[in-house]
Amino acid sequence: MHYDYLVVGAGIFGAVFAYEMKKKGRSCLVIDKRSHIAGNIYTEAVNDIQVHKYGAHIFHTSDKEVWDYVQQFACFNHYINSPVAVYKDELYNLPFNMNTFSKMWGIRTPEQAKKIIASQIAEAGITEPGNLEEQAISLVGYDVYEKLIKGYTRKQWGRDCKELPAFIIKRLPLRFVYDNNYFNDPYQGIPKGGYTQIVEKMLEGIPVLLDTEYKDFIKESGGDTFGKILYTGMIDAYYDYCFGALEYRSLRFEEEVLPNCDNYQGNAVVNYTEWEIPYTRIIEHKHFEFGKGAGTVVTREYPASWQKGDEPYYPVNNEENNALYQKYKELADKESCVIFGGRLGQYQYFDMDKVIRCALDMSKKELAAL
Secondary structure: OEEEEEEEOOOHHHHHHHHHHHHOOOOEEEEOOOOOOOHHHOEEEEOOEEEEOOOOOOEEEOOHHHHHHHOOOOOEOOOOOOOEEEEOOEEEEOOOOHHHHHHHHOOOOHHHHHHHHHHHHHHHOOOOOOOHHHHHHHHHOHHHHHHHHHHHHHHHHOOOHHHOOHHHOOOOOOOOOOOOOOOOOOEEEOEOOOOHHHHHHHOOOOOEEOOOOHHHHHHHOOOOEEEEEEEOOOHHHHOOOOOOOOOEEEEEEEEEEEOOOOOOOOOOEEEEOOOOOOOOEEEEHHHHHOOOOOOEEEEEEEEEEOOOOOOOOEEOOOHHHHHHHHHHHHHHHOOOOEEEOHHHHOOOOOOHHHHHHHHHHHHHHHHHHO
């Protein structure tokens, strides 16, 4: 057969693109190396609990068009992300707000909190931060940095904060109100019944091949032809790492089903900020849908270094990697029949709403060029 597009990757970017193309009469074949669709937003029912298999995904956006768009495919609840942080035997609310400061210093008013933070910043006397630690202290002072940033960031990046560049943290929002809502976006929620259904509906009527590696497929695809390719995999892998490998951080998940426990931690997301605890957070999935399901399921999330063959989760967007990506992008810009999309194809971390926005914009651009 001839398809207008071969879409490499059945995650949210590829699914939105294929759905939009199908609406306009364009044919697509979708392939994915995994054994399931939906990429990293894949959810799976365990004891009637929708388990986020690749980490917590909370949908939030300020883009009303994107919010209205996803409503076609699922009914969203009113879940608000309000994570909790554990440091040693202390419990703090996130993001950094008056609940955090009140617990940390035994104070009550914004004026008191601002004075303490300003005093610590002045005491540090850092005018030109030379690394991430100095940058963080110059923004929030010693206490918030030591208890809620230092260990967590070291685990995330696999390096001491003194070895990380200052530009990684451009700002650290401090909220001088008693509000634990992590996001400022007006539209927030979790799809009732999980995320997988969204991609299933997008790909309805579109042929999908799973357990299919792109390069193996191209070698063995027989007589099938394609007008263009949308590639949502790693751009450096597409070009056989000809300039070298881009750097990523990976994750390891340790899932535990607890049939005899109804409520393990009382919150969907609890961060562990001290270095001595190897995981960064524990996710209790049933709380995303307000306690639905029997027993409970928890997932411990461990940051990991990335090697070729591992699953890449977070691009390491430092100056060196961004410069290397630009070399690959120059090659990509010269392609007439291949376009690159998504966090791996564009070497950029995207929230879900930004993925959808980029896929919609790319599909509009493609259709306009026809």
